[in-house]
Amino acid sequence: MNNYLEFDEIISGETYNDYRFKPSNKRINVSEVTFNNCKFEQTNFDNSEWLDCEFNNIDFANCNFNQSIIYRSKFKGCRLLGIQFDESTFKDVSFMDCDCTYLSLFAAKLTNVIFKKDNCDDSNxxxxNVAKSLQFVI
Known part of the structure; x- marks a missing residue:
């Protein structure tokens, strides 16, 4: 993983393969970005906004995304063990083949969210607040 980038240098519409991202001290707003096999040095993503993003094979274990907004995004093959999404808002979001053990969505707002072939053991x-649809597909 030789590609190293400041988080604030992420460009909308780009695809990042095997990048390592340094932490940001600013509020995070990311849109229309695909992350494949990337590493994030940051663990606190509270109050962030992710629109139209794809996360493929990303390790977000024990990260915090509390009070964040995630719209029209996909998580595939991600490690989300112990991740905190408390009081976050999700709309049209899918999780597929992810490890969601101990995931917390306490008081989250969920609209059209699907968990497909995910391990959600001991999740909260x-x-x-579920609007329209929350699905678990085995």
């Missing part, structure tokens, strides 16, 4: 979906 309490106090969620």
């Amino acid at each position: 979906f309490s106090s969620c």
